[in-house]
Amino acid sequence: MLNFNEPLCHFNIALNATTKNFWNDIYKECGDGGRYMIDFARIEPNGWISRNQADWTLPWNMKILDRFKMPTYQPLFKKTWEQITDERALEVGKIIQKTNKKFCILYSGGLDSTLITVALLKNLSKEELKNITFYSSTASVIEHPIFYKKYIHEKFNIINSDNYLVEDVINMGHTVISSAAGDCLCGSKNWLELQTNFYFYTRNLSTNSKKNIFNHWQKATDPSIHYSTFKDLIISFYSGPDNKKEIAEQYYSKIVKNIETSDVPIKSLYDFYWWNLFNIKYIHLCAKWYSVDNFKTNFDYIDKMMFDWYNTEEYQKWSMVNNNNGEKINLKVNLTNSTIKWCVRKYIRDFDKNDWYFHFKQKQPSNQMQQLRNVDHSNGKSPMTYFAVNQDLNFFHITDVGVKEYVHENLIKFKKDW
DSSP: OOOTTSOEEEEOBOOOTTTHHHHHHHHTTOOHHHHHHHHHHTTSOBOOOOOSSSOOOOSSOBOOOGGGOOOOOOTTOOOOHHHHHHHHHHHHHHHHHHHOOEEEEEOOSSHHHHHHHHHHHHHSOHHHHTTEEEEEOHHHHHHSHHHIIIIITTTSEEEETTTOOHHHHHHTTEEEEEOTTHHHHHTHHHHHHHHHTHHHHHTTSOHHHHHHHHHHGGGTTOTTSOGGGGHHHHHHHTTTTTTOHHHHHHHHHHHHHHHHTSSSOOOSHHHHHHHIIIIISHHHHHHHHHHTSOOSSOHHHHHHHEEETTOSHHHHHHHHTOSSSSSSBOTTSOOOGGGBSHHHHHHHHHHHOOHHHHHHOOOOOOOOSOOOOSSOTTTSOOGGGEEEEETTOOEEETTSTTHHHHHHHHHHHOOOOO
16 A cells, blocks of 8 residues: 655656646646646656755655765865776676676667776776676667677677566666766756757747847856856746746746755856756656666665666766866867767777767667566556655556545645745
8 A cells, every 4th residue: 555654755747648637637726836847747747856955845745865865065076087987897896806796787879888888898807897798789789889899799798678678687687787877967968958959949039138148158168157148048948849938937946946055056057957967857867767667676676786877976076066177068169969978988989999989979869778668567557657656666656546636635735935
């Protein structure tokens, strides 16, 4: 039986063909706060949680699990990206030496999983590398064929991700190496979308607003140019394809309040988009393994069998002090898709000397290394009806007894305070 008194550790309001009637019925009785939560989900699935002490109110009782809490901001943190990455690989090597544990890399061929592969090739012995397996598909090869042929093909065991779930890999005895938090460190996901569709998001702005944004765009990573300079662009970005400007304005106000009550400095437009991932969307991206392709187990077991490469205090501390300085984005050229994750690109190029991948690798919709079930095998529920999970890994689906009443009660009481 579901325990509605336990705090949630993750939630997701998603309007789709299966759930829209559920949320629309509740919407009719909500006040401004509850309506905002559902309205924003019409633009993008709404599961955003602040993981530090900054202001970010939600309709339900939430608990930030220790593994997802943001480290204390340390402005004098000095470790380099290369140093942290090498140490992370050596950590894997020590585990293998001590326990003979088998690891499996969720390999997409993208920057984050390629860096993990490079770090292990660089720092582990030939004997230790025997404990490494790859979980990949043809799509993984296409993203980086030269690297795959030279360093992976016929050198490691491969588990075809077209045929097996991540859960299956764990049941085979592998500890899975995930790169789920990679985007959050360098803020690439939304930043990439903004760059790719820049003219789309400026198309409906006033002449003066466009002029202001165009004049400052090449200084979007300059901390002396405050993100509020681009307010109209940000609101346009979050208005969605149906141009829901009022909802976007509410989101902007909510996240600005979060920024202004945080001790982490957020100044440039790049900072703003980085913070949106690094703080607000971090838990959602890391928890997708539990909420989408869930295991019949608990969080402690998942932690034991999931080695989330980038979800460490040191990577996060590095991320908090390395915005706007050329580590994450190449500041010497115009902003493009191939200038993001500069630190990752450099680390890989130093190893494989592949100038093409270094200069021209684009962000692709990577193979997510998990097949979505039509029906969750543990209790016969559709993933489309998922609403939340608590710290005991009890899943709440909107079709479960009592969930509609729980959601209804909390959304009706929820008031805007931003």
